[in-house]
Amino acid sequence: MTEKYNMPDERGHFGPYGGVFVAETLMPPIKELNAAYQHYLSDPEFIRELDADLKYYVGRPSPLYHAERWSRELGGAQIYLKREDLNHTGSHKINNTVGQALLAKRMGKTRIIAETGAGQHGVATATIAARLGLECVVYMGAVDVARQSLNVYRMKLLGATVVAVESGSKTLKDALNEALRDWVTNVDNTFYIIGTVAGPHPYPAMVRDFQSIIGREAKEQCIEATGRLPDALVACVGGGSNAIGLFYPFIEDKSVKMYGVEAAGDGVSTGRHSAPLCAGRPGVLHGNRTYLMCDDDGEIIETHSISAGLDYPGVGPEHAWLKDTGRANYVNITDTEALEGFYALTRMEGIIPALESSHAMAYTMKLAPTMNKDETIIINLSGRGDKDMQTMAKLEGIEL
């Protein structure tokens, strides 16, 4: 059943997607980064240090938790949660920042920049920068600064400078634009830690490789718990780093179905959503070719989602490829449905998920009842909901 999967090609292409689409000034640092990454990927000392950080600093392996009560309630497949919410800093984002920061250090870079949407990647970057004593600047859309103020405060506590980006739609895509502008200006001493599987090559492959620890552990843990591979994987998709982290080690296991859950916002038919794979078209943004939300003129459309971390008009190029080849299924969940997922996990299992991860919970509520009791679903619980308390309280009309 297995078929060799070896994407991307050496210039970063996943079929027609991916690649390197950047202004000339960024070509040399990207080449430098790619060379360093290829080198350290097989350097035993680098791998040893990374593994030690993941174990003692991040707290890996994260548990694979059998949500028995919730599984019973839904009356179908057995649901297992990959507990990335239990990582240091509260989400899967730290897996990648630990890896890229080690790379930055070895490359002699003294300054770290990052973009962030919900603030989870910003916090994970500020955290590792603090630990390594590196200067850190985080770009965040002004809209996101307002709705994720708790994370802004955390980043500042950690010593990072948070720049509120006022251009364009003032959300994640604009933060990425501004980080790219910073990089082009400070290219000599600066390492750009991209938080998702997008951007120019090698970022999509590199971030995937750092995040695929999620899927490698989950596979082993699932076999240990159930004696076999899972039947389905479910993960939310904004840029797609937590989803690819879970999916990648299973790509060659054809019996395992994969579901990437995009944010439908007010509903895909309303146009107010963040679901480029479900309702977008191929194009080029932020250094790679992928599915985008853009109009007929190629201008990027403003996105909408209740979760800042999914509020992005593009998606990692590998997801575009997995969609076109049919290896993964991409579905969508509205804001309202995501909230149902949020409450369900909170009250059934005593685990408060991030609003991003709540999209995966909500899709599982549709999927699990259609499956047999002896089948298994693994959901990537990519982050915890602490950062969303203000948003939730506001929705419920409660003043904290």
Added chain:
Amino acid sequence: MSRLAAKFEALAKTGSKALIPFITAGDPRPDFTVPLMHAMVKAGVDIIELGVPFSDPMADGPVIQRASERALTHKMSLKRTLEIAAEFRKTDQETPLVVMGYLNPIEAMGYEDFANAAQRADIDGVLTVDLPPEEGIECSTLLKARGIDPIFLLAPNSSEERVKKMDAAGSGYIYYVSLKGVTGAGHLNAVDVENKLQQIRANTKLPIAIGFGVKDAASAKTIANIGDGVVIGSALISKIEDNIDNLDQASNEIIELLISIRQAMDN
């Protein structure tokens, strides 16, 4: 010979350098652009770079970002930029015209449709900021087949190998980005530019236009002594922003600045 090649050849004969203004099509509104283009030609510019407004101009500083935003409020697009170019061509068949922008609007139109539309609009060159030659072969082949020059960028950190690559892939001219940064940044260093130009010229015979960081007659004169052409963008567009309620004044100030630059470059 393309209009661009002919222009640089003619300038070289007289020992003169190309003055190349960059403006964003449709900024601050669509009917402002064509009259401004004609007025700039009268003021002595040699080539016009016409920017295609884009929602996410990653290589541009705040001045050109805002120009894009203003133009987009009037639903400007790649298609309408080419219409503006065609309109200009009706009464000016001499001045070379370069369309400069980002890839996604071209992706949305389709490479072949774009190349055909650019040919119909009688465009002379296309510069796509986020399309390096590695990814750009398909598009530049279509353009070249229609007599349109694909123009590529070089930067202060470009290696000799990159220069050779641009020499092979590009035509018309090479756009040298004079500093590490975005458009409109203010830290141009003439000595650095001069040193780098020597390395570039050792590997290409293409004319070299220098942009990013040119803001007035003095900096233009310095750059003109080094390169074959001087690109000025943000400083012109600032005049629009400063006089947004009086566009005649904006136009006058742009022309005054260009005339002063022309004089400085020619003396």
